[in-house]
Amino acid sequence: MAAAMAAPARPAAVTAQPRTPVPGQPRAPSAPCEVSPHASGPVALPGRPANRPAPQPPPLISLRGVGRRYAGAAGVVALRDATLDLRAGEFVVVLGPSGSGKTTLLNLMGALDRPSEGQITVAGRELTGAPSRVLSRYRRESVSFIFQTFNLFPGLTALENVQFGADVARRAHPREAAREMLQRVGLGDRLEHFPHALSGGEQQRVAIARALATGNPIVLADEPTGELDFRTGLQILALLHDQTETGRVVVVVTHNREIARTADRVVELRSGRIVADRAVVDRADLEDVSW
Ligand SMILES: Nc1ncnc2c1ncn2[C@@H]1O[C@H](COP(=O)(O)OP(=O)(O)OP(=O)(O)O)[C@@H](O)[C@H]1O
C-alpha cells in the first residue's frame, strides 16, 4: 500500500466541488485544491431512476477501527475504534471534553502520529503503514494543520512564519501568498513582528495564516478560535468556512457549541470513543451565532 502512496508524482488536479455559500458571508476566491478525492470514485451510470438519491462521493479521509494507545505505566488509550468518513467540501466540528482524544484524532488524520490499530485512507490511499517519506509528503502537500499551541518559530517574523508554510507546500509566489493570508486574518500591519511581540490572539492568527497559506486541501484546526475575541473569532470562522468552497475538507476541534451549529457535521468524543456523528440540520448562519 505504501508503494501506492508513493507512486504518482502528484495527485491529479481536482474537480472543485462548489457548495452553497454561508449566507451573509462575503466569499473571497481561493486557490483550487490539488488532491482529487474523486480520482478513484464511482462513475454515475445513465438510467438511474430519478427518485433514487444521488450516490455520495467517496470519502476523502476514511478511518476504520482506529485506535491509539500510549505505552507506559498508565497505558493510556487516547482513542478507540474510531470509524469515520470525511468528504471533500465538508465542514466538520469535533466536540468533546478535555482529554477525550480530539487532538489525538486530528494528529492521526494529519499523519503526525500513527494509529496503534485500524486503518486510515486518504483519497483511497492507505496511510497506515506507509513509510515516513510518504507521510512527510502527505503532510507537506495535502494537510494544513493549525496547532492548538500555535508552534510558531520564535526567530521568524509573522511574514516569515507564514511564508514557511507556503514554501513547504511549494506554492508559487510564497511571499505574496503569505502577505495576502496575513491580511485576510487582519494582521497586514504586523508582518515584521516576531511572535514574542504579538498577543496570544495575534499569534493564533499567524498560525492560522501559516496553515492556510499552504493551500493544502485537508484543513485540520485544533481550537483555532480559543484565544480570539468574538468578532475576530467569527472572522476566522468565516475564513475557515471559505476553505470548503473549493472542495477542501475542514475539521475544527472546539469546545464552542456555537461553532458546531455552523457545521455540516458534528462528531463527539468521550473518553476516546466517538459517541455521536450527526449531520447538522438547520445549519446556523454565521450572523446568527454568538459566544
Ligand atoms: N504522548 C502522549 N503520551 C501519553 N498520553 C497521551 C499523550 N498524548 C495524549 N495523551 C493522553 O491521551 C488522552 C487524549 O489526549 P488529547 O490531547 O487527544 O485530548 P483532547 O481531547 O485534545 O484534550 P484538550 O481538549 O484538553 O486539548 C489524554 O488523556 C492525554 O493525557
Ligand SMILES: [Mg+2]
Ligand atoms: Mg487537544
